[in-house]
Structures are given as structure tokens and as C-alpha cells.
Amino acid sequence: MGKSKVAETSQIGNLGSGLNRRTFLAGAAAATAAAAAGNVFGQSPSVDEMPIIDAHIHLFDGTRPLGAGYMGSPAYRAISKTSLPSMYRPQARPVGIIGAVVVESSFWIDDNLWYLEQCRTDPIMMRVSGTLDPGQSDFGRYVEHFHKDPMFRAIRSSRFYTADNGKVALKPEQVANLKLLAQADLALDTANPTMNLMQANVLLADAIPDLRIIMDHLPSFDPTSENQQAYEAVVKDMANHPNIFVKLTEVYHPRLSDGVIVRDYEPLRARLDYLFDAFGEDRVLFGTDYPNSYGVATIAEEVGVMKRFFSTKSRDVAEKYFSKNAMRIYKLSLT
Secondary structure (H helix, E strand, C coil): CHHHCCCHHHHHHHHCCCCCHHHHHHHHHHHHHHHHCCCCCCCCHHHCCCCEEEEEECCEECCCCCCCCCCCCHHHHCCCCEECHHHHHHHHHHHCEEEEEEECCCCCCCHHHHHHHHHHHCCCEEEEEECCCCCCCCHHHHHHHHCCCCCEEEEECCCCEEEECCEEEECHHHHHHHHHHHHCCCEEEECCCCHHHHHHHHHHHHHCCCCCEEECCHHHCCCCCCCHHHHHHHHHHHHCCCCEEEECCCCCCECCCCCCECCCHHHHHHHHHHHHHHHCCCCEECCCCECCCCCCCCHHHHHHHHHHHHCCCCHHHHHHHHHHHHHHHCCCCCC
8 A cells, every 4th residue: 555555454453343344355456446547636655545435425216206305416416316326336436435324315214214225235335324303202212213223323413403693502302302312322414514503513512522413514614704703713613622523525516605616726725724723633524425516526526635635644644534533433343
């Protein structure tokens, strides 16, 4: 593995033990092929041949009788009603992705069972961040049920607060239910970043310090001149809470002010530098947001820009971002 080549057994040991060993080796081979293809960005060996875990993709099947509540970006919906592991894998493997976490994109509780089925039938799928509503009285019963499945490691929910004239407050009944989530050792994904949601995450982190809270897609938040100071303050507040983690995802995104997708690396690097410096190497995760990212950036481009960013850092730091932090936060393992 470039300058950091180690024995195969040591590499597997470093990542832990739960994903099929054959799958891991296939992914590692793909990572090697991707590195050999060309170091497009002049990256250092610290990011070469590195197995990657994609901590944020969406799956759905709009052809089911039930349909699907969400079917990707507008560009994706124009070409397909389905997003399945078999469609994702051929794009992910060549760039070194060995596994992925499906994050809910549906309010239908039955879709948790469909997500779990997809994970069990395709080895690239590692875990589920599912859909449960902490505003419902039966939330605890469903947490008790689903947390017994080792594939079900998180939920995504972002409506646990109110905002009245700029004042954010937590909903007490949802806080009580989310404490049950923490007791079950499940994490909480939250999206998409707004000033109110970021402030609510800080309040929730105070209220439930043992709940792992993940702020999805933080680089996609475009502060304005009016809220820049407040944005920097809330990022600092989130960073001061060790149970808040961030996905450095949607780096490529339509800019809020004009819809332009910024391709120039320097402004992207500046934002990534700011967020990485705030949260540190142990609290950042990789994800492609596929297929919500379709039409904005390819999976290879999502991987490439982040490899370019981490090429100036040590291999150990890069490994945390590309796999090890996701394994720790989502309780992933390799077998």
C-alpha cells in the first residue's frame, strides 16, 4: 500500500471484525486498482489503496406497489425509479468502496424491513440508519424491536425541536424517546443542515450526552453575510460537544445563492479545512449521498475530492475519515 503497505491480516485486524473477508479483499483490490489508475490529483501515498466505507447512501424501489417516498435527485428521477445495491456496487467498487450504510429516505416504518433485506442480500451493504419517529408513543417499542438486529445501528430524525421567532427549543417528549435510542446504543443522523437544526443538535447533545448525533452534509450549508457570524458560533458549539459528529458530504452541491455547483477546489478546500479543524480527525465521516448526488457529482468525483483533501494528512488520519470513524460510530465490524 504505497509507503504504508502492511500484511493483509494486519490490515483486516486494524479495521475490526463483521464484513465478509472475501468482500474486504475484493474491495481492497478495487482500491489498489483505483490508485494504479492514476493519482489524478497528485495525491500522496497516504490515501492510496485505502478501503473506504460510504456512510451515506439511499436505497429505494419506486416500482413496488407501495412505491417510494423519495427517488433521488431530479436528474436521477428522470432516468430511474430504483436505487439498489446492485446498481450502486459497480460504481463504488472501482474507487475502493468496500461497504456502505443505507440512510433512510422514507417515513414508512415498513421500509426498515426492506432496508434490512437489502443489506442481507448484498455484501456491500453493511448497516441501516432507519426510520423511526421519536414523536410517536410507540417509539420505544420499535427501538426495542429493531435494535436487536445487528444491522440496524441508527435512525435519522430531525424534527425533535421547535423554532419560534428564532428561538429553538427541544420537544420534551422526543427527548425522552431519544434517550431510549441512546440506551440502546443506536446513533442519530440529522439532516439537512440549517441554523435551527444545528442549534437543536447542540441542545440535544447537552440533554443526552451519551447519544451519538451525526450532522449530515455539513459542507452543503452556505452561510450568508447575514448569518456568517451565527454560523461560526453554532459550528463552534457543535464542535465543543464530543458526541456530535459530522459527515463531510455534499461537498459538491448547488450553491444556495444561485444554484451554481462550485468545482474550483480552493473554496471547497477552505470550507473542508474549516470544518475539519473544528471537529478533528475522530469526528468526521465519508459519504457519497448517492443517488441524491446524481447529476451533481459522480461517486468517483466524491471520492476524488476527499482523497485530494486528505492527501496532505497522514494515512492514519485519512483512514479514520474514510472508514474507521464510521465503524466506531455505526458499530460496524469486519469478519
